[in-house]
Amino acid sequence: MEKNESNPFEESALTTILVVSDLAKSKDFYINILGAKIFREYGGDSLVxxxxxxxxxxxxxxxxxxxxPETQFVAPENKNRVSHSYTxxxxxxxxxxxILMKRGADFITPPFTRGAETRCFFRDPDDHLFEISEFRG
Incomplete structure (x- = not known):
């Protein structure tokens, strides 16, 4: 980017939108299992x-x-077809x-070690995929 070009993202933040089928169930998962904090709630159909x-x-x-005008927000329809994931x-x-198992996270497998990385995957109540990964460089 040239020095005199404006930055379109000055003082901005990135938000990920996840479509969930049951907001109360997802709220419980993100707060009580993952430890997220509520920033704001909107009229019972969304939560930051x-x-x-x-x-x-x-x-x-x-x-x-x-x-x-032609976009619909839908929850994942097939847990085995992933287009978005968190690491x-x-x-x-x-x-x-x-720790996450004790809190109720449902892991696909226990941790696997491959070389310098140990990782495993779990899903939220709507099957959004999460990975925890340890890298020993």
Whole structure:
């Protein structure tokens, strides 16, 4: 970017929108299992969370609007077909796995170690995929 070019994202933040089928169930998962904090709630159909220095906006399914006329927000329909995933780098994958298991996270497998990385995956109530990963460089 040239020095005299404006930055379109000055003082901005990135928010990820996740479509969820049951807001109360998802709220419980993100707060009580992952430890996210509520930033703001909107009329019972959306919730803004702060998680690891990032924003996550949980919304219920919805149809097109004037500013997105052909776009529908839908929850994942097949847990085995992923188009979005989170990776959380952790200090100790096995320790994080044990803590999250005790809180009720449903892991696909226990942690696997491949070379310098140990990782495992779990899903939220709507099957959004999360990975915890430890890298020993």
């Amino acid at each position: 969370l702060e998680f690891l220095g990032n924003w996550i906006l949980l919304v219920t399914p919805g149809g097109p609007t004037e500013d997105k 959380i780098r952790v200090k100790d994958c096995n320790k994080s796995y044990q």
